[in-house]
Amino acid sequence: MTASDDMSPMTAHAPNGATWHEPARAAANVNTRAALAEVAGGTAVLPGEALALLADGPPMYVASLDGKLTYANIAYQRLLEQRAQKAGVDVDWAGHFALDEIVCDVTVSGATIVREDVVETPAAVEFYSSQHFPIRDAAGKIVAVGGVYHNATREAQAWLETLAARERFQDISRLVSDWIWETDADFNFTYVSPRVMEVLQRHPRSFLGASFFDLGKTPEVFTRETRSPFRDVLHEILDGEGETRLFLVSGLPVFDDKTGVFKGYRGTARDVTEMKQREDALLRAKLMAEEANRFKGEFLANMSHELRTPLNAIIGFSEIMRNETFGKLGNDRYVEYSKDILDSSRHLLGIINDILDISKADAGKLQLYEEEVDLRQEVQDAARLFSEHAIEVGLKLKLDLPAETPPLWADRRKIKQILLNLLSNAIKFTPPGGEVRVASEIDGETGDLKIVVADSGIGIDQKDIDKVFSAFGQVESSLSRRYEGTGLGLPLSVALVELHGGKLELESAVGVGTKITVRLPARRLHHGETAAELPPSLPPDAA
Secondary structure, eight states, X not given: OBXXXXXXXXXXXXXXXXXXXXXXXXXXXXXXXXXXXXXXXXXOSSOHHHHHHHHTSSSEEEEETTSOEEEEOHHHHHHHHHHHHHHTSOOBGGGTTTHHHHHHHHHHHTSOEEEEEEXXXXXXXXXXXXXXXXXXXXXXXXXXXXEEEEEOHHHHHHHHHXXXXXXXXXXXXXXXXXXEEEEOTTSBEEEEOTTXXXXXXXXXXXXXXXBGGGSEEOOTXXXXXXXXXXXXXXXXXXOTTSOEEEEEEEEEEEEOTXXXXXXXXXXXXXXXXXXXXXXXXXXXXXXXXXXXXXXXXXXXXHHHHHHHHHHHHHHHHHHHHHXXXXXXXXXXXXXXXXXXXHXXXXXXXXXXXXXHHHHHXXXXXXXXXXXXXXXXXXXXXXXXXXXXXXXXXXXXXEEEOOSOOXXXXXXXXXXXXXXXXXXXXXXXXXXXXXXXXXXXXXXXXXOOEEEEEEEOSSOOOGGGHHHHTSTTOOOOOTTGGGSOOOSOHHHHHHHHHHHTTOEEEEEEETTTEEEEEEEEOGGGBOSSOOGGGXXXXXXXXXX
8 A cells, every 4th residue: 555545644554455534433443443353463552542542642553574564553653654755755654764774673673763854844854762662472473563652852952952052062063262171079070172282282182080189380370179250360271392472361160050069170271371471571671660760860960950059159150240340351351251151051950840840740759839929920020031031032011810810729830830831832933023922721610720822823733743743842833943942941831730620622733823721620729718718738639
């Protein structure tokens, strides 16, 4: 009989080639029982109740010893029909699941055999696990072979997913910079990823069974009693050549889901030897730079002392000579020369003081000696020092100051130094016929004090602004070289403003001019307080 004969999903197969159909399930059970009885030599193998369960159970069959199918329940018949439908052929049932081979294996072994089958149906590909067993008569002689199929598609899919996950894990473990490890409860390695061959020149198998604590110098946070996760702990491990390498090791404890018993650790180890070497090199370089900076500070301090002593003498003697304190020099040129000596000496002393101050600022050693400062008076005093020179070079020097300004709590000498530096630059880089303006006001939104020094000079290109803020930085031009300078005025002013907790802002355009705004925080202004009520000192970052 073939699958194309009069068969429906509810048709069972009888030994003599006949077929039967529902709805008479009871009749089917009787016929099924008769079929098995005949196969077993006239004796019923199973009671009727059991046969009824087999009819509705998982796919089952009985085959004679010549490999012919003598019984098939509804599920087995449906399975065969689906296979035939997928293949598009009419095939005798006995050939669909290699019954000849199965019967031979069972009769030869005389015992149950297990097989795995892949069944392609129109709907999907299914996996079946089957058991095939001998059927014996009362004398123990094998008279037939029976089989039961279990749909293991779900288990097979889970197994395939596990294999795919394992492949993904293996691929990732090869690609990532870390190598992956796992230990048992005794901290002996049970798994090490292949990546370890690249970083330690050791085969993963060489780790298996070895103790985690035998790798090298173990971090103190990791002991045999450790049961907590840890991350990026520095660990020294010997490579295959006996050299010490540094790793950042991370690990998680693993516990049994049901019993909570500690099972071991799994984690990663990342080689940071070259990173650590670079870090050590940077640290050494930093220490060397700090040492060099300390020597530089000491050198500048010593040099400033050595230079200041003779300069003060030169300044003093040249003043005496210029004023002709002890009598006429005898020639007017000598008086003129003494004035040049005095001016040059003062200029040189100013440069030395600036160098020393900028060195202190770099070392963070500048200090404030604070007191109540009349800003209006300080601006007027600074402008007075440049007024004669401004007239000589053909510049207009204007002051735009409010009639009254609240007292400023600051270092008087450093505020004066800021004003002198900014005015000096503005006058230096403004051509004849230009204008330099100094103004002050209170910011209406923040309450900060704003001191503005603006000029109509040569201006600064945007790409050069960073350069003028750096120590000894100068922007080259024919006009900028009209007066010699060290380029320390602006960066020193920035340091002094920031020391007061303020900020210096610069706006400039080539051929238009430059505007510098000094912002001092509102907390440094005192409205109506007396000197006795003012604090003796105010750190730059005080609120």
